[in-house]
Amino acid sequence: MRGNVRVRVDGTEVEVDPKSVLLDAIKKAGVAMHSFCQAGEIYRGASCRLCLVELPNGKLVPACAFPVSDGLEVRTRTAKTLRVRRSTLELLLAYHRIECWACMRKGDCVLVKMATDLRLDGIPVCAECPLHPEECLLSKGILCLGPLTLAGCDAECPATSGRCWGCRGPVTREDIVVRALKRYMELGFNIGEVVETAEIFWSAHPFLEKIKLVTRGV
Amino acid sequence: MSWTLMDKCCPKCWHNPPSNPCPKYIECRIKGPLCHDSSECRKLRARRLNELMFGRHGIKVRVALASCTLAVGAADVYYAVQEFVRESGLAVDVDIVGCHGLDFIDPWIEVVKKGLPPAIYANVNPEEVSNIVSSYLSGDVSKAFAIKYRTGTAKGEFLVPTLDELEFWRKQVRLVGRNCGIINPESIEEYVARGGYLGLVRAIKKSPDEVIEEIRLAKLRGRGGAGFPTWIKWKAVKDQVSDVKYVVANAEEGDPSAFSNRLLIESDPFIVIEGMIIAGYVTGANKGYIFVGAEFDLAAERLKKAVEEARKYGLLGDNVLGSGFSFDVEVFQDAGRYTSGEETALLEEIEGKRSSPRVRPPYPVSRGLWGKPTVVNNVETLAHAAVIVREGWDRYATIGAEKSGGTKMVSVSGSVRRPGVYEVPIGTSVKTIIDGLAGGPPEGVKLKAIEVGGPAGGFLPASEMDVPLDYDELLKLGVAMGSGILIAIDEHKCIVDLVRQFMVFFVSESCGKCVPCRVGTREMLEILNRICCGEGGQEDLELLQELGETLKNASFCALGSGAPIPVLSTIRYFREEYLTHIREKRCPADTCPVSREVVRYEG
Numbered sequence: 001m002r003g004n005v006r007v008r009v010d011g012t013e014v015e016v017d018p019k020s021v022l023l024d025a026i027k028k029a030g031v032a033m034h035s036f037c038q039a040g041e042i043y044r045g046a047s048c049r050l051c052l053v054e055l056p057n058g059k060l061v062p063a064c065a066f067p068v069s070d071g072l073e074v075r076t077r078t079a080k081t082l083r084v085r086r087s088t089l090e091l092l093l094a095y096h097r098i099e100c101w102a103c104m105r106k107g108d109c110v111l112v113k114m115a116t117d118l119r120l121d122g123i124p125v126c127a128e129c130p131l132h133p134e135e136c137l138l139s140k141g142i143l144c145l146g147p148l149t150l151a152g153c154d155a156e157c158p159a160t161s162g163r164c165w166g167c168r169g170p171v172t173r174e175d176i177v178v179r180a181l182k183r184y185m186e187l188g189f190n191i192g193e194v195v196e197t198a199e200i201f202w203s204a205h206p207f208l209e210k211i212k213l214v215t216r217g218v
Numbered sequence: 219m220s221w222t223l224m225d226k227c228c229p230k231c232w233h234n235p236p237s238n239p240c241p242k243y244i245e246c247r248i249k250g251p252l253c254h255d256s257s258e259c260r261k262l263r264a265r266r267l268n269e270l271m272f273g274r275h276g277i278k279v280r281v282a283l284a285s286c287t288l289a290v291g292a293a294d295v296y297y298a299v300q301e302f303v304r305e306s307g308l309a310v311d312v313d314i315v316g317c318h319g320l321d322f323i324d325p326w327i328e329v330v331k332k333g334l335p336p337a338i339y340a341n342v343n344p345e346e347v348s349n350i351v352s353s354y355l356s357g358d359v360s361k362a363f364a365i366k367y368r369t370g371t372a373k374g375e376f377l378v379p380t381l382d383e384l385e386f387w388r389k390q391v392r393l394v395g396r397n398c399g400i401i402n403p404e405s406i407e408e409y410v411a412r413g414g415y416l417g418l419v420r421a422i423k424k425s426p427d428e429v430i431e432e433i434r435l436a437k438l439r440g441r442g443g444a445g446f447p448t449w450i451k452w453k454a455v456k457d458q459v460s461d462v463k464y465v466v467a468n469a470e471e472g473d474p475s476a477f478s479n480r481l482l483i484e485s486d487p488f489i490v491i492e493g494m495i496i497a498g499y500v501t502g503a504n505k506g507y508i509f510v511g512a513e514f515d516l517a518a519e520r521l522k523k524a525v526e527e528a529r530k531y532g533l534l535g536d537n538v539l540g541s542g543f544s545f546d547v548e549v550f551q552d553a554g555r556y557t558s559g560e561e562t563a564l565l566e567e568i569e570g571k572r573s574s575p576r577v578r579p580p581y582p583v584s585r586g587l588w589g590k591p592t593v594v595n596n597v598e599t600l601a602h603a604a605v606i607v608r609e610g611w612d613r614y615a616t617i618g619a620e621k622s623g624g625t626k627m628v629s630v631s632g633s634v635r636r637p638g639v640y641e642v643p644i645g646t647s648v649k650t651i652i653d654g655l656a657g658g659p660p661e662g663v664k665l666k667a668i669e670v671g672g673p674a675g676g677f678l679p680a681s682e683m684d685v686p687l688d689y690d691e692l693l694k695l696g697v698a699m700g701s702g703i704l705i706a707i708d709e710h711k712c713i714v715d716l717v718r719q720f721m722v723f724f725v726s727e728s729c730g731k732c733v734p735c736r737v738g739t740r741e742m743l744e745i746l747n748r749i750c751c752g753e754g755g756q757e758d759l760e761l762l763q764e765l766g767e768t769l770k771n772a773s774f775c776a777l778g779s780g781a782p783i784p785v786l787s788t789i790r791y792f793r794e795e796y797l798t799h800i801r802e803k804r805c806p807a808d809t810c811p812v813s814r815e816v817v818r819y820e821g
Contacts, residue, residue, distance in 0.1 A: 049733055088733050
């Protein structure tokens with residue numbers, strides 16, 4: 001029986017089983033990692049490309065499939081890896097139909113955690129809101145700006161029965177804004193009122209003009 | 219059926235594969251008989267060799283039949299020749315032959331008569347056939363495109379150049395393409411008559427380590443595109459402990475405008491099989507697969523025939539030429555996808571799965587086909603290996619560049635006067651190939667760029683044309699050698715539009731496995747569409763570059779990381795052209811929708 005191998009993850013040395021992959025070593029080192037291994041069936045075989053880590057020679061390899069070897073040295077959060085991961089997640093989100101207000105995943109969403117970590121625009125507060133779609137403030141007639149506001153605050157206001165005022169700024173993706181505004185209309189809100197509420201925090205935000213433009217189209 | 223070179227000359231020949239094969243079978247075919255002395259048997263061979271050259275009656279017409287010539291009507295020419303022979307009642311043999319790779323003379327025929335110089339006729343019409351053949355037989359070769367050598371007996375002989383006098387022929391170094399356009403690709407006899415399978419004979423006399431050493435000293439690097447040293451791959455598989463190993467020849471030439479592998483297989487399938495047997499002997503594999511692209515029907519057919527013939531004469535099967543080593547080859551035709559050309563996707567497909575690339579490591583050399591060690595080589599690499607073993611590494615290594623020896627077959631197309639496949643030493647400058655061999659652009663046209671290595675290669679501006687065609691030198695300029703594609707692009711083509719078309723190709727050919735390639739190519743296409751329609755903004759260029767870097771670094775396989783290279787290399791060299799589209803809303807070549815009145819349909 002061969003002994004364990006030593007791997008250096010961001011400077012921390014860990015000992016792992018020689019048959020394991022890099023991701024195991026990274027987990028053992030206690031380093032948080034972006035990956036879709038939870039959704040194993042969809043992203044089987046190192047295809048989500050989010051757990052890319054950098055080898056000393058500058059090459060990026062997927063941690064979930066790269067076998068460990070003794071003396072292997074990896075860095076998980078270099079500028080290059082973060083840039084590539086951010087861009088990859090952005091591509092992934094581009095084809096994700098974002099309607100978090102109607103999604104059952106709620107606080108369990110991996111995307112929102114990764115997106116906030118990578119400072120990525122595109123996921124509304126609803127994704128973090130613990131309220132079940134049936135208990136949504138909007139369905140009670142309370143004008144909450146959750147569907148239009150950028151996530152990352154853990155949805156503190158809606159969670160404590162206050163409504164979202166949009167203090168984190170708008171989601172700057174047009175398709176989400178269109179869907180969100182349609183949702184407001186379905187629930188019987190006045191679009192003018194929604195924009196007025198949004199102006200409280202976003203009056204200086206360049207994207208507000210775009211939202212106003214969209215309201216005319218909806 | 220008359221006696222062929224591959225048959226026994228007399229009952230004394232004891233070659234009887236697979237139970238009792240003769241190790242000297244191949245040499246015996248042309249130098250023989252070796253085991254007994256008989257003037258009768260020697261005469262038999264000499265007569266047959268003569269017959270192969272000039273036909274049974276002293277006159278032979280060879281019609282080039284390969285995909286390239288068939289596309290311009292060689293089949294009709296072939297029928298016309300047969301018709302002519304039948305009607306005229308002349309004793310003429312009609313034979314088929316592969317293609318030289320000089321695509322501008324297709325369809326061509328070669329007429330040979332004893333005592334006259336063998337003449338090649340270019341761009342033959344079916345109607346002209348009778349005139350050509352009868353005027354040749356009357357001793358007039360003045361209409362020929364070229365002759366093979368001079369005999370001084372024909373009329374107009376000195377008006378016609380010999381092949382060696384033609385610049386684009388003389389400047390080539392034909393090693394693997396030696397038999398292309400010379401032999402009948404469906405007759406193993408002609409291949410053996412020209413020294414075929416002697417490489418195999420030399421290889422099995424040596425130990426596998428000696429052969430690997432020879433390949434190393436010859437500096438052979440993989441011709442599939444990545445340029446990985448072949449000897450390392452072979453040694454790695456040889457060193458693996460496994461009862462079953464495989465050799466896979468990759469003939470899935472997926473890149474648009476790549477046709478050198480196809481030409482090689484269609485004109486000389488035997489050299490590929492010879493290279494495979496050598497690879498099998500060296501690595502200890504007993505089974506080989508030739509992975510042929512779906513669109514290469516003719517190539518697959520000829521390969522199958524060549525495999526059958528090799529089996530029949532004991533060159534494949536148990537106990538190859540008495541060496542105790544067994545090897546068999548199967549031709550596998552795929553479903554035709556760009557990703558199938560990736561070495562692991564190809565293994566998946568042979569196993570019967572969807573052709574998506576596998577996670578590497580483990581590399582195929584340790585866990586390949588059905589989990590067994592596997593050598594995956596491009597067909598041209600294998601052919602080069604056969605040449606090296608036959609000619610010896612010392613001769614081979616003198617040709618080519620410092621770090622990589624030998625030659626490369628390049629497919630030249632686009633705005634050149636002589637498109638075709640040319641075999642040049644590695645390290646020949648791109649300018650020599652485009653201007654010297656392919657004849658440069660047509661009258662009055664200026665070249666703007668050279669597309670090197672196909673869609674996943676990259677664009678070189680005309681000012682950088684002096685770069686040698688070498689793996690490392692090209693990488694320095696941000697383009698990859700790929701499978702040896704050179705497309706000449708003139709001023710009447712829009713670079714942005716070309717890149718956009720390449721991207722359309724990648725979008726439709728992406729296997730969809732990894733996110734960067736599946737979504738990234740789509741997004742890049744959208745941006746390029748926007749620029750071509752005049753709706754692009756300044757920030758789009760940065761966006762393209764960022765996306766390109768992501769694809770390059772994060773893609774699963776080389777096909778995904780190759781997809782952004784045309785975009786990145788054109789942004790590097792042709793930024794102005796992008797900016798003209800974006801700022802001035804104008805296409806310099808006037809081909810994009812941006813410079814036209816476009817009717818838009820709302821909705």
